[in-house]
Amino acid sequence: MWRVGVDVGGTFTDLFAWNVKTGERRTAKVLTTRRDRSEGVVNAVEKANIPFGEISHFMHGTTTATNALLERSFPDVALVTTDGFRDTIEIGRQHRQSLYDPYQKKPRPIIPRRFRFTLTERMGAHGDVVTPLDTARAVEIAKDIHQLGLQAVAVGFINSYANPAHERQMRDILTEHAQNCQVVLSAETRPVFREHGRFTTTAVRAAVLPVMKSYFDRLAEQFANRGFTGALLTLKSNGGVMGVALAKDHPEELIESGPAGGVSYAAYLSQTCEHERLIHTDLGGTSYDASIVENGTGLVTRNYELEWEIPIVVPMLDIHSVGAGGGSIAWIDDGGSLRVGPASAGSEPGPACYGLGGTKATITDANLILGRIQPTLGGKMELDVEAAKRALQPIADTIGLSLLDTAEGMIRIACENMGQAVKMVVLSRGRDPRDFAIASFGGAGPMHACFVAQAMNIPTVVVPPYAGVASAFGATCMDIRHDLEEFFYAPVSGVDMQTITRLYEQLEARGRALLAADGVSPGDVVIERSAQMRYIGQTYEVDTPIPGGKLDDSHRAGIVSGFHHEHRREHGVSSDDFDVAIVSLGIKAIGAVPHPPMEKQAIDQANKKASAAGARPVYFSGKWVNTQVYSGQTLTPGASLDGPAIIEYEDSCTVIPPGCSARVDGTNNLVISVETEAELDEYSTEHALVDSH
Incomplete structure (x- = not known):
């Protein structure tokens, strides 16, 4: 049976598949069908010549939710909130994106003001009812929403994370008086404090619910009509996958669904090459993505912004994207x-x-025009x-x-x-780019990776054999995963460890139930605990690992020490002078699945030069330079070559500038040593062809 990964990009839809029994691997790359992206997915499977009935697991990365949000191409939805908070999602935190730009404009709010309704109610910060819900007004709002024909409504009340009773009461009223309207509660979407992030995340879920339901229904129908009976899964922003049935109700977890596959492949790659610290970069037809992989996993953030002042407060891989790709105009x-x-x-x-x-x-x-692409691809x-x-x-x-x-x-x-995107994601996490190697993915990525590395003083670029379909490959390496969180504030020095243990056990029970619904057997379940922690008085938190099992007072010092370590790694400093507090508790519920086996080969210790398939003039630094052209499929471990060179793979192309060199490691990764800009210019001058070519 086949395990198939597909990544739907702005220009191309990529596929990678491997047969669990035979080990055979297949790839495909087709143009994305914008009118209905599910058609491009079907086209990719058919091009790879894989019978739908022989697919056991189909892992699907998609930018459909992201595109719908950025383009505001979703049906109108409503927001019901507490009196005085109608404009929270529009006012935001009153930050300025450009401090000295008097003409800057905020992006359009997810839900326009005319569809935002308020009513009298109030919960206290500790969950006590300050003001009861105005049920008469709630019924009026529900009827107005029904009359407007809105498909979904987000309910976000102040302090509902501490007590969701009023939100649930509002849902019951909406269900009775606004039939056929999906209701989303902020206390169930993300039960955390800070209402701006919680409200906008809930609004995002409500907005793209109809979009993703329609898309997944079309995709499932097309697959079923072709005999597919396997598990249909979709990539999540946190680096895992989940079943499509659950994804329809949690579309806010799919914002980075497409790029997540590339991070997964970089994590897989870090276990097979000599570089454990990688900067994952993925350049397709439309965008360029960059993120960090350390210790075999991508870094996660809770400070993701869809656009300026539109935060989505779910755990996401820390990926920075810019509008740069093969199709950039x-x-x-x-x-x-x-x-x-x-x-x-x-x-x-x-x-x-x-x-x-x-x-x-x-x-x-x-x-x-510069000769870096072969005209027939x-x-x-x-x-x-x-x-x-x-x-x-x-x-x-x-x-x-x-x-x-x-x-x-x-x-x-x-x-x-592209270099600025790398700089943003690396320096913002307190890392030195010179300590990393660039892992270059995407059909166009390896063509530009050496130039990006040169701009950032990064000495090494790694191009794996499946770089052109990296996100699709990575999709087949991703475990089923669910991140759950519960608000809980207490200074560590006085926290009741039994209470924390009980809350973690409740989260873990929910996580195991979600994995069971995805078909994961109990023996394949892994639970990882964490806590959002901060020094008392800070306004930001650091994700800190927490030990499993029963917690008692003997764990207190270790938890504080772990926080100091994480704070120092993220921000460069830590302090024993300030007390530490827990803000929320979280778990990762992971269902392990088979990954494509690593293809290791013995390296020929003799330093052998690769044999070129031909040569052609390529334009570098203002001169035509005679450039050797190699077939990537014929390069074997131990082979080496010097730039300038072009290495053509089935789904991508690598450009090695003059002065750089490369070798093939034991897993067929092309490892490129990048030289300085001055050295490249000197080489180009010495080896230039005549300008009249």
């Missing part, structure tokens, strides 16, 4: 400067060289070099550069944008 700003992205040609119409109607110059067109499609030149020529004329220098300028600008 070049343009001239008002000051006459060349810019690239974030707008993308996507899959429809795509880059100009695709011949699908696109007329705007993109990164793919620039790479084709290994026989998969015919790229039109002349169309690419026609698209770039107006840009070149406007800025007064040659066509080639304009194309190379586009690449440099795009790589600088």
Whole structure:
């Protein structure tokens, strides 16, 4: 039986599959079908020639929820909240994204003001009823919502995390008077304090509930019509997967569903190569993702923002994304400067060289003109070099550069944008980028990875054999996982350890029940505890591991010491002068599943040079340079090569600039040693061909 992973991107839909019995592996890459992304998923399976009836597990990463939120392309939904809090999701925390920009605008709120309703009620911070719910007003609101025909409603009352009784009462009234309207409670979505994050997360869930239900229903129907009877799973933002039936009710956990697969592959890769600390980077047709992998796992954040001041307070892999990809469009700003992205040609119409109607110059067109892409993409499609030149020529004329220098300028600008994404995710977590290696994924990622590494002074780039379908591969490496959290505030010095044990046991029971619903046997369940902790008086928390089993006073010092360690790692400092408090308790309920076996091979200790399949001129640093071209499938462990070089894989292409070198390790990863910019320029000058080529 086959285990299949699919990643639906803005331009391409990627597939990786492996047969549990035979070990056979297959890949596929097709254009994403924007009108109905489920069609592209089916196309990928059919291209891989895998019978739907022979698929035991289908793991699916999708950006459908994210796109719906960013584009505001979801049905109108309502919010019911406490008097005085109608505008909380719009006012936010009154931060400014750009301190000195007087013209900045906040993004549109998830729910417009005309669909936000308030009523009298009040819970105290300790769960006591301060003001009873105004049931008459609640009935009026429910009838108004029903008359408006809204499909979903978010209910978010102040302090409901301490006592959800009023929210549940409101749900009962809505169920009675606003039939066919899905009701989402903030106390069940994320029972944590700070109402802004809790309200916006609840609004997000309500908004994309109809979108994701419709999408998953279409996908399940198409699969069932083709004989699929296996487990249909979707990737979660936290680095795990869950069943589609549960995902329909928890769409806020799918915001980073697509990029999560790439982080999973980087974690898998960190166990097979000599670099345990990796910066996962994934460059597709539309976006560039960057994140950190340490100790075999991706870092998680609870401070994710969909857009400025729209936080989603669920555990998510700490991934930073920018609008840079093979389809990123070049343009001239008002000051006459060349810019690239974030707008993308996507899959429809795509880059100009695709011949699908696109007329705007993109990164793919620039790479084709510079000789870095083979015009037939290994026989998969015919790229039109002349169309690419026609698209770039107006840009070149406007800025007064040659066509080639304009194309190379586009690449440099795009790589600088990518470098800023790496810088953001690494430095914000207190890490030094020089301590890491870049793991380069995506069809276009390895073409630019060395230039990004050079900009960030990162000495090593690792390109795995399945880089072009990395997120799809990573999907097959992901365990079933559920993150559960419960608000609980107490200074550690005086906390009742029996109470904490009881709360953890309740969370663990819920987690085991969710895993059982996903078909996980009890023997495959792993539970990991954590707590959100802070120094008393701080306004932010640090995720801290907590021991399993029964907790007693003997664990108190170890918990505090663990917090100091995590705080020091995240922020560079810790202190014994301040008391430590617990803010919330959480667990990871993990259901282990089989992963693709590691393909290790013996390395030929003799330093053998790889044999090139051919050569062609490639434009580097203002000069044409004769460049060796290699087939990635023929490179074996122990082989080495020097730049400039092009390595063409089935689903991606690697560019090794002049002055850099590479070798193949025991798991067929291409490990590239990156040189400095000065060294690259010196090499390019010495080995340049004539400009008239």
